[in-house]
Amino acid sequence: MNLHQYAETHDVFNQVPPLEGTNLYRVDLPLQEWVRRFHGGWAEERLDTYGALAGGPLMAAGFLANEHKPEFKSHDRYGHRQDLVEFHPAYHELMRTAIEHGIPSLPWTDPRAGAHVARAGLSYLHTQAEAGTGCPLTMTFASVPALKLQPDIAEQWVPKIVATQYDPRNVPMAQKAGVTIGMAMTEKQGGTDVRANTTKAYPVGIPGPGQAYELVGHKWFCSAPMCDAFLTLAYSEKGLSCFLLPRHRPDGTRNQFYVQRLKNKLGNWSNASSEVEYRGALAWMIGEEGRGVPTIIEMVALTRFDCMIGSSALMRQALTQAAHHCAYRQVGGRVLAEQPLMQNVLADLALESEAALALTMRMGRALDHAHDEQEEKFARLVTAIGKYWICKRAPAMINEASECLGGAGYVEETVLPRLYREAPVNSIWEGSGNVQCLDVLRALSKEPGVLDALFAELGDGHGDARLKAHIAQLQTAFRDTDDIQYRARQLTEDVAIALQAKLLLEAGNATVSDAFLASRLGQGGRVYGTLPRGIDVEALVARSTPHPM
Structure with missing residues (x-):
């Protein structure tokens, strides 16, 4: 008897070819x-x-x-x-x-x-x-507008912030060609409610903007604690103010910035998030004293935009993995991507991904034209709308994409478990869902012209009766101010859908826009894969499936 005749129990077949090494731009x-x-x-x-x-x-x-x-x-x-x-x-x-x-x-x-x-x-x-x-890339990018409110500080820091050189050494800023910037806002007792902060700032000499202070207090969440400096909030004599706190003092000694522990997080594993204490940490006031929140909002607006980018990206990679798998994997002798029910799922996921990307890129255009009044008002409102809606949609969408792979999508050899763990962070960071929806109401009620800018953007439905009716319903809903805070999530969702539909219609791909309007403003179901009849699912699946080049 051959002792090795049973060593090979089966042939390996019906497996999907590797996607590694694919140019993610060319296949998108x-x-x-x-x-x-x-x-x-x-x-x-x-x-x-x-x-x-x-x-x-x-x-x-x-x-x-x-x-x-x-x-x-x-x-x-x-x-x-x-x-x-x-x-x-x-x-x-x-x-x-x-x-x-x-x-x-x-x-x-x-x-x-x-x-x-x-x-x-x-x-x-x-x-x-x-x-x-x-986190560190976004905060470094977003710090520039806030720092420019304090030109003398910006002159020292911004050239190194925008330098294309990475230096991870723990040395003073003066010894580096490029630096990264973090942010430390929330405290145990307040979270998003930064006005409940207790950290105090004491002037070293002359008080006021651009001057040195010593900070005493704690921050319950400080992401990327190895950054070279942090924008942070503390109470000075005139109220909550914004400060730039470097890891090192000007003489090269370490600042009184103490990491207490790293957070053990659901996801975002490669990034360190920490709790820190300031024990007389040297920092410089940025912007007007007592106006810390408006100052830091200059940064937060851009970090919220990056939440939109991040969630859209996670959804796209999940879609890429699902579409690639289904293009090769056979069930019952047929490739999954050719089976009607899977086509329904994949097409629905593709619509969600592209609609998120469209709204994100429209926000990018608004930032590129920030000195245009219409674009400025659009960005003020849609930063919160897009951050809420896209980040809310990501976890369920990624879950559905994982399911397309069956058990293979649940194991760590694939990227999907990491995408799924990552998905919730963007809906929490920089203000969770309720915060964004309340910010939408705040912008609409307190900032003149924002509501007009929204409906100028939406137009008359661009020739589509469904969108026209939806926009009319929105106008009625905003005129009704009774219990509007209670309805804030529904209103924000309805605006997001309207904007996405309008953008897809304008882009001119009728396959995409017709499917989106039919499912999001028509008779689509409550989970992915419930597109109504008549959708060109084959074209949508083909549009989203990566074909390595």
């Missing part, structure tokens, strides 16, 4: 079209280059950075307090690549038409490889 037709539509086409070569990186080495680095989480080293071997967070080299590869390609800096260093759109495209590709680096 919607991304290409929306970037061009909103004047970012000049960056196509940059996006193509980054698409190859994101689908190749950065995707591999993302797996490593999540497998090897950051570690907090409070003291060195000699017992000196150091407050270091150590990262795997893969994390630094991700950060270095993003910074060298201008993800935190492009609109500030090359502010031509379409710069915010092009930068959003780069970030969209990067996030598909790994989202955990998004």
Whole structure:
């Protein structure tokens, strides 16, 4: 008897070919079209280059950075307090690549038409490889407008913030060519309610904007604690004020900034999030004293935009994985992507992904035209609307995409479990759902012209009776101010759907827009895969399926 005759129990077949090494830009037709539509086409070569990186080495680095989480080293071997967070080299590869390609800096260093759109495209590709680096990259990018409210401080810091050089060393800013910026706002007792903060700021000498203070207090959530400086809030004599707090003092000694512990989070594993204390930490006031919230909003508006980009990117990568799997996997002797019910699911997921991308890129266009009154008012409102709706849609959409792979989508060898763990963070960070919806009401009620700007954007339905009726219902709903706060989520959702429908109609792809309107304003079901009859699902699936080039 041959002792090895039973060693091979089966043949391996009906497996999906690897997707690794795919250029994520080249296989994403919607991304290409929306970037061009909103004047970012000049960056196509940059996006193509980054698409190859994101689908190749950065995707591999993302797996490593999540497998090897950051570690907090409070003291060195000699017992000196150091407050270091150590990262795997893969994390630094991700950060270095993003910074060298201008993800935190492009609109500030090359502010031509379409710069915010092009930068959003780069970030969209990067996030598909790994989202955990998004916090430091976003905060570094978004810090620039806030810092420019204090020109003397900005003169020192902004050139290094927008530099395309990454230096992770724990050394003073003066010794670096490029720096990263973090943010520390929330405290245990307040969370989103930053006016409940208790951190105090004491002037070192002359008080006021641009002057030095010492801060005493705590921050319950400080993401990316190895950044070179942090924008933070503390109470000075005239009220809650904004400060820039560096990790090192001007003489090179470490600042009185103490990491208490790292958060053990649901997802976002490659990024370190921490609790910190200020024990007389030296910081400089940014902007007008007592106006800390309006000052920091200059930063928060852009970080909320990046939540839109991030969630859209997670959805796109989930769709890419699902569509690729179904293009090859056979069940009952037929490829999944050719089976009607799976086509219904994949087409529905594709609609959700493209609608999210369309609204995100439209926001990028608004930022590119921020000095236009209509665009400024549009951005003020849609930052909150888009952040709420897109981030809310991501977890369920990614869950459905995972289900397309069956059990294979539930194991860590695929990227899908990481995408699913990552999805909730964007709906929580920078104000959870209720905060965004209340901000929508605040913008509409307290800022003249915002409601008019919204309906000017929506128009008359662009020839579609369903959208026209939906817009009319919205106008009626906003005139009815009774229990409007109670209805804020429904109103925000209805506006988001209207904007997405309008954008898809304007883009001129009738297959996409007809399907979206029929399902989102017609008789679609309550879960994905319930598109009504008459939808060209084959065309939608083909549009979203990656064909490696």
